[in-house]
Amino acid sequence: MDLFEHQARELFERYGVLVPRAEVAGSAPAARAAAERLGGRVVVKAQVKTGGRGKAGGVKLAADPAAAELTARQILGMDIKGHTVHQVMVAEPVEVEREFYVGYTLDRARGRFLAIASAEGGMEIEEVAARRPEAVARIAVDPEEGVTEAKAAEIAAAGGLPAEAAATLHRLWTVLTEQDALLVEVNPLVVTRGGAIVALDGKVTLDDNADFRRTYAYEDTGGAGLEAEAAAKGLNYVKLDGEVGVIGNGAGLVMSTLDVVAGCGARPADFLDIGGGASAEVMADGLSVVLGDPHVRSVLVNVFGGITACDAVAEGIVRALDTVTLTKPLVVRLDGNSAARGRAILTERAHPLVHQVDTMDGAAARAAELAAVAA
Structure with missing residues (x-):
């Protein structure tokens, strides 16, 4: 579990590490009030679980409480690498x-x-x-x-x-x-x-x-992000900073898929392991989460059928397409147990945005190509 900066700061303080005085605010007026308590001149920092906040404009110095309110209004609601800012930390500046x-x-x-x-x-x-x-x-x-x-x-x-x-x-x-x-x-x-x-x-x-x-519970106080949504659905999902959504069955296969996508010149947008089952509900939930990332331009589903047969996976994808509006191209690679039957099921469905590729390298290359076209 990644902590928000303000949670890490509070943890450091408990262990005697010096940190600036700071407060968390979920609204612009609350940021103004915090700035008043902290002496007026403050730093307003977006609270999201990703790096690059400063480059994205999520960390700004405010000269007084009024400026802190205006700055917080600008930062709250921002999208930083797929993470929506629901809270800011208002901190005392340090020389x-x-x-x-x-x-x-x-x-x-x-x-x-x-x-x-x-x-x-x-x-x-x-x-x-x-x-x-x-x-x-x-x-x-x-x-x-x-x-x-x-x-x-x-x-x-x-x-x-x-x-x-x-x-x-x-x-x-x-x-x-x-x-x-x-x-x-x-x-x-x-x-x-x-x-x-x-x-x-x-x-x-x-x-x-x-x-x-652990005696202290760390709550996800940043609002409902994609990772929180996935966790609520029981999905093993990690948000990344790329444009190709990745869904696979098995952590090892998903990790390999991330590497192959990167080798094709694209960046994976997530890690999503659907595990041993690929029911219609699981596939629908997985596609819903991945497509919920505005940075995703294509989705790659890479499944090797073992205990779970590929035809069951294909049935899950078909049923998921009936409940999830597919707006991005979906590349599917099925191999292993009942792969031929699974491919036939997808061919019969004939969804215009679903592309089938037989190999992992080929599927990754196709997903990267489609993401580049959509850029």
Whole structure:
């Protein structure tokens, strides 16, 4: 589960990490009132679970409460990479001397944690790593040893952070371990002109498998997004930033499909695993969620029939087409158990926006082509 920035901020504060004073507002008048309580001059930040908010115009400085109200009115309702802004965080501005990036993540391949630190904060770390890989330090963390005071000092030195940041790095590690997080990231972590180490932003991803022992419940306070809609329907859906919607049966197959779509020069718009069943209801729900993303230009359904036969999948698609208005081209690849029968069912339905392709590579290429045409 990804937390909103204001939730990550509150979590950091509980663990002794310095953060700016801030309030959450769901309306423009509430943003004005928050600005008045915070001293007038504030930063208004869109609360959505995605990056690139600043580039999209979702983070703005407001000189006074009236400006905060106007700015919040402009930001609320914005679409940022398929995420609608339902709330803003109104935060006290900070006089920044220097900016840094710090983060902890899980390195599954090596069975350890990874600390990432850079003296080039405030920018997307992927861009920094691509442009100047030597500017991003990656330090392995033994899960049994953890981040001791000495390890925190090592991470700070490797990333070019001031020695004073080591205490904050230690606290962020405690957030990761005690909250069963998969990712804890601060960008930027800043040194203020007064010399304080302050987290200006926060990104936290919690391990859903640990919900049963988590004493604090994090609610999705951002309104009904696509991921919330999918969760309510029992679908395993993750919103991405591309234009080709992807539906498949089985997490491994869906992940492979994402890679193949990317290899065709397109960007996947989502991860949607319908699992072992593909009933009409499941397919209708899946198509409804994927088509609900305004950035989707084509949809790829990639199914390998095993326990669930392809003819059952095809029947589900046909029935779903009777309940969902298909407005984007749908590319279907069926293979495995009863694939020939499944293809025949779709051929008989003869929907003008449904395209059948026999191979995964061919289907991905066709979906990418159709998305490009629709651009």
